Amino acid sequence: MTARINALTMLVLGAGVASTFSLMAFAGADQQDGRPVALPMYLWTALPYAVLALTTRFLARTPARQVLALAGAAGIALAGVGLLLDAFVLRPDPQASVTLLLLPAYQLVLAAAVVLVESVLALRRPVPPLV
Numbered sequence: 001m002t003a004r005i006n007a008l009t010m011l012v013l014g015a016g017v018a019s020t021f022s023l024m025a026f027a028g029a030d031q032q033d034g035r036p037v038a039l040p041m042y043l044w045t046a047l048p049y050a051v052l053a054l055t056t057r058f059l060a061r062t063p064a065r066q067v068l069a070l071a072g073a074a075g076i077a078l079a080g081v082g083l084l085l086d087a088f089v090l091r092p093d094p095q096a097s098v099t100l101l102l103l104p105a106y107q108l109v110l111a112a113a114v115v116l117v118e119s120v121l122a123l124r125r126p127v128p129p130l131v
Helices: 002-029 039-058 063-090 097-124
Strands: none
Touching: 002 039, 002 063, 002 097, 039 063, 039 097, 063 097
């Protein structure tokens, strides 16, 4: 059961980053000068997902911590993809590209909160690693 929760968390994070990248590519196709979105921008938007993936890999060893990681992953993925979908598809705005700069910062704050709670739970009671 516990390995399934971590696998589901990784699936949610993978779907979130894939959706984010596809929405970024969609937004880059509409630029007037025809330049695609730069690689550092893709790395910046993938950073919160990578932080939660590492948290899931190294800190989520008990069912409570795994559910916490899954909830954080779902929150980051749903909020991020939802805001990008709104900014680029549903209500396109010429200044929506600012969303690509600010959204990962807010996602990192949520990811840092998940990491802090996970580490406090890890320090509270030592648990042997999963086999």
